[in-house]
Amino acid sequence: MSKIKIQSIISQTKNQIQARFKNQTSSVRGPIGHLSDGTPKYRFKDGIRKIIELTQSINERPVFIAVWGHAHAGKTHLAYNLTNEFEKFGLLSTGCATINGSLRITAEMDFCLLQCSGYRDLSLDSHRGDKPYYFGTNYIYLVKQAGKQVHINVFIYNPRFHRKISGKYDLVIENPDSTIKKLPK
Secondary structure: OOHHHHHHHHHHHHHHHHHHHHHHOOOOOOOEOOOOOOOEEHHHHHHHHHHHHHHHHOOOEEEEEEEOOOOOHHHHHHHHHHHHHHHHHOOOOOEEEEEEEEEEEOOOOEEEEEEEEEEEHHHHHHOOOOOOHHHHHHHHHHHHHOOOOOEEEEEEEEOOOEEEEEEEEOOEEEOOOOOOOOOOO
16 A cells, blocks of 8 residues: 555544544534633533543643542543543553653653642642642643643542642532442452
């Protein structure tokens, strides 16, 4: 098969993926509310669709998506569902791994999901400082150290467990169905 034919097939495939992406996000319902700073708040499934919609305007790959939230809010569940949605479109999505304190980013990655515990502390986005930081903030530090940026910051919470939302996010997802995980025996 000639190189030109292969490039044509790749181009057609990318166009098909973009068209399927566009169809997927056309079903996004509006937010269920807004925080006091104007950040939109979505139900779980609509939040996933909104994240997919936001990724369409980002040309850089991989797209870094930080999922913030407290324990039992649904961070892992959201990351799992996002990964499944991306895979439906033939896109590679993964959690970023650290090797010897540096971020492992591969050329094949389309999306990188960072699970971050707690709230997004803007003072820690640029440096570690002397403030305490959560494990997730260490990921953010490594992304910046690699010369990259986090493209989308999402906060997920269960309104039954968590009332206060601090930090600046692109969107917030309300997840009333999350449960407290049982500890292994």
